[in-house]
Structures are given as C-alpha cells and as structure tokens.
Amino acid sequence: MAVLVIISIAIFSCSDQKEEYHLNVPGWFPKPEIPDDNQLTKEKINLGKRLFFDSRLSSDFSKSCASCHLPQHAFSDTVAFSSGVHERAGERNSPSLVNVAYKPHFFKDGGIESLEFQALAPIDHPNEMDISSTTIVQRLRKDSHYRHSFKEVFNSDVTMRGITHALAAYQRTLIFGNSKYDRAIFEKKVSLSDLETRGLDLFKSDSLNCSKCHSGVFFTDYSFQNNGLKAHYADSGRAKVTSNPDDAGKFVVPSLRNVEVTAPYMYDGSIKSLSQVIDHYASGGSDHRNKSELITGFSLSKNDKEALIAFLKTLTDKEFQQDPNQ
Numbered sequence: 041m042a043v044l045v046i047i048s049i050a051i052f053s054c055s056d057q058k059e060e061y062h063l064n065v066p067g068w069f070p071k072p073e074i075p076d077d078n079q080l081t082k083e084k085i086n087l088g089k090r091l092f093f094d095s096r097l098s099s100d101f102s103k104s105c106a107s108c109h110l111p112q113h114a115f116s117d118t119v120a121f122s123s124g125v126h127e128r129a130g131e132r133n134s135p136s137l138v139n140v141a142y143k144p145h146f147f148k149d150g151g152i153e154s155l156e157f158q159a160l161a162p163i164d165h166p167n168e169m170d171i172s173s174t175t176i177v178q179r180l181r182k183d184s185h186y187r188h189s190f191k192e193v194f195n196s197d198v199t200m201r202g203i204t205h206a207l208a209a210y211q212r213t214l215i216f217g218n219s220k221y222d223r224a225i226f227e228k229k230v231s232l233s234d235l236e237t238r239g240l241d242l243f244k245s246d247s248l249n250c251s252k253c254h255s256g257v258f259f260t261d262y263s264f265q266n267n268g269l270k271a272h273y274a275d276s277g278r279a280k281v282t283s284n285p286d287d288a289g290k291f292v293v294p295s296l297r298n299v300e301v302t303a304p305y306m307y308d309g310s311i312k313s314l315s316q317v318i319d320h321y322a323s324g325g326s327d328h329r330n331k332s333e334l335i336t337g338f339s340l341s342k343n344d345k346e347a348l349i350a351f352l353k354t355l356t357d358k359e360f361q362q363d364p365n366q
C-alpha cells in the first residue's frame with residue numbers, strides 16, 4: 041500500500057509539471073480520445089486558439105480558420121460555399137466544428153483521418169488559404185510572441201508540426217452539451233414543451249426514421265449515406281475516397297447539434313432552412329441508385345412539421361442562442 045501511494049504521488053507530481061488540461065465534458069458524453077503525441081495543455085490550447093483566428097495563415101492575409109468557421113454559428117459558415125483567398129469559392133459547405141473531438145474521420149467524404157493532419161488541407165488549398173508551409177513558418181517566426189509560445193509548448197522554434205498540433209488541441213476543446221435538450225433529457229433541470237416533445241417523438245418514429253442515421257448523443261452515427269438530395273451529383277462524395285460506385289453520392293451523416301445556427305444545409309449548402317430540409321425528407325428525395333432505404337417519404341401535418349422544427353431547435357447550445365445576427 042505504501043509503495044502504491046508513493047508511486048501515485050510520483051505520477052501526479054510529474055503530470056502537474058506538464059500542467060495537464062482537463063476538458064470540460066458533460067457527464068452524458070463519452071470521453072474523447074486524445075492522441076498520445078498531442079496531449080492537451082493550457083498553453084498549447086491558447087496557442088492553437090491564437091492560430092485559429094490569425095489571418096497570417098492565408099497567402100493574402102485575408103482569411104483565418106475562423107473566417108469560414110464562425111464561432112457564433114457553432115464554427116460553421118452562413119453561406120453555401122465560403123470564399124477563400126481572393127474570394128475564390130470552395131466546393132463544399134463549411135461544417136460546424138462543435139464536438140469535432142469525437143469525429144472518427146474528417147470531411148464530408150471522410151477522406152482525412154486525423155485532426156492534426158486536417159489543418160494542412162485548407163492551408164494548402166488554392167481556394168482556401170493557398171499558402172505554403174514554408175511561408176507560414178517564416179511569417180510566424182518573425183513574431184516574438186509566437187516564438188516564445190512555441191518554445192514554451194513544444195520546446196522548439198515555430199514549425200508546421202507545432203502549428204497543426206496546436207490547432208487540433210484547440211479544436212478538441214470545442215465540446216458543447218448545454219442545449220435545452222441536454223438540460224431536459226440528461227440534467228432534468230427543465231422540461232421540453234409539448235410541441236418539442238411531439239417533435240422528438242416524430243424524430244424517433246419509424247415513419248420518419250431520422251434517428252436511425254442521426255443517432256446517439258451527437259445525432260450522427262458518422263456513417264456515409266445517400267439521403268436522396270440529388271439524382272445526379274457533381275461531387276461524388278465518399279466515392280472520391282473509395283473509388284467504389286456504390287459510395288457515389290454518399291456523405292457523412294452530420295451531427296444535428298446546433299443545426300438551428302448552421303444554415304445553409306447539406307454538403308453543398310443547397311437547402312436554406314429547416315422547413316425545406318423537412319420538405320426534402322417528406323418528399324422522399326430524388327431517385328439515386330445509392331439512396332438509403334430509410335429515405336421513404338412521409339406526410340406531416342402543419343403542426344407536426346412545426347413540432348419537428350421546435351425539437352431540432354432544442355439542440356442549440358447556450359453559447360449560440362444569443363447570436364445577434366439570427
């Protein structure tokens with residue numbers, strides 16, 4: 041016993057020196073996996089946050105990560121295609137980064153497997169930040185503040201590895217679970233209204249099927265599905281990664297948390313409102329050989345449609361409820 045106590049004291053005093061950061065995770069969320077080679081520290085997260093909002097990461101100094109992932113919109117964008125440097129338009133809608141720590145893969149086609157690696161994609165992309173790693177590193181090395189932080193966090197000069205690791209560390213802290221739904225279902229501090237409860241029942245019903253794909257605490261099973269958005273897709277989605285025609289037109293099932301503030305919707309931002317999203321599912325969508333069998337169409341009364349929308353709006357975290365732009 042004495043030995044055990046001594047060992048644990050040794051371990052704790054060791055980790056204290058590293059100033060480990062404890063993520064604030066709601067009790068009903070799983071614990072996110074943090075890679076061994078990118079443990080969270082307060083200093084690293086602050087550095088990642090500074091980088092996330094820094095437009096020196098784009099060639100013409102016009103765009104930061106936050107230009108397309110707007111904090112007040114659950115870190116998504118309000119336009120179908122965000123514009124990158126020189127206002128060049130992208131090809132997919134900017135997703136929310138809330139709870140990104142839980143994603144098993146990234147991008148709508150799942151083409152990227154690690155959050156550390158992900159940051160290199162927008163930096164390099166001609167329609168996004170369009171800048172070489174060498175230029176970013178040169179720019180940031182001129183800033184004594186960054187030089188000091190990299191030394192403190194990574195014990196090195198400014199490096200691309202450090203930039204991507206700090207950005208990933210910051211993004212992993214974007215864990216939110218304090219919506220009305222959380223307060224009602226898990227904390228039992230408030231009650232859903234009758235309309236919201238009716239909407240939740242519809243969402244879970246076998247006639248609408250919503251919760252069969254948008255399942256679990258994050259309202260996604262992270263699978264790739266064709267939800268009948270189009271008969272012909274210009275963007276082949278998951279098939280871009282697998283080259284399998286059975287994956288054409290399949291995109292990752294998005295989380296519905298904060299969906300109230302992440303319009304427009306779908307991979308191409310082609311649906312503008314929640315009301316139109318429901319009309320899409322009610323119609324059964326377009327015919328496509330890969331369309332999921334769960335997309336069958338249904339009819340809803342005006343009141344039930346209102347109820348479903350009211351339920352979806354209970355998924356908005358407190359942080360995003362005060363948005364003056366809404």
Ligand code: HEC
Pocket residue numbers: 092097103104105106107108109122123124125130131132133134135136137140143145146147148149155158159162163167168169207211
């Ligand atoms: C010009 C707009 C733009 C900029 C700038 C931008 N992003 Fe994105 N981001 C997007 C779009 C669009 C996607 C979806 C891409 C896809 O699915 O192919 C995306 C996807 C992501 C994802 C994957 C999320 C998911 O759910 O799969 C992460 C993480 C991310 N961006 C972080 C960043 C970081 C970090 C930066 C800064 C280094 C950044 N983004 C800069 C537009 C942008």
Ligand code: HEC
Pocket residue numbers: 148243248249250251252253254264265266267269291292293294295296299302304305306307308314317318321332334335
């Ligand atoms: C077969 C699985 C499946 C079913 C069933 C399903 N969805 Fe989806 N849902 C998806 C996929 C996949 C997307 C993303 C499509 C894309 O990116 O183009 C999506 C997108 C959405 C979006 C847009 C989110 C965003 O951020 O763009 C909303 C809202 C939504 N679904 C709500 C619902 C509702 C409500 C129902 C039930 C009526 C439902 N879904 C049924 C798979 C499904």
